[in-house]
Amino acid sequence: MSPLTRALFAAACLLSAGQVTAAHAQTQAPAPAQPATPKPPSRAQQLMGDIAPKLAELTDTVLFGDIWERPGLSRRDRSLVTVSALIAMNRPDQLRSHLALARQNGVKEEELVEAITQLAFYTGWPNAVSAVAVARDVLRPK
Structure with missing residues (x-):
């Protein structure tokens, strides 16, 4: 049975079973499209x-x-990598938003602080100290 024959047969069955009537099919206008709500x-x-x-x-x-x-990394892992890169480059402005995003993505405060400590030895003490100041503001707001 061809696809067209199957479709016609299914339509005939629906009509004969009374589930859809010819009058119903003719009078049902499609619902008007709802205007899209603008995204913030x-x-x-x-x-x-x-x-x-x-x-x-x-x-x-x-x-x-x-x-x-x-798919290669979870959002959580991407956050930890990104935070580490921003600490290494000493980018406190961008670090601020990515620390908050890391928390939303499931990175624990203790893990972020441990990453800062680890990075002190690989990226320099001043970078870690700057990161601690930003982390304090983000993780423990007053």
């Missing part, structure tokens, strides 16, 4: 969308929409 601006859009809209778009679509969603 992303963090990237808030931080840089006014001056660097393309960078904000790439941050949303490529960095967080693609790279962070790759």
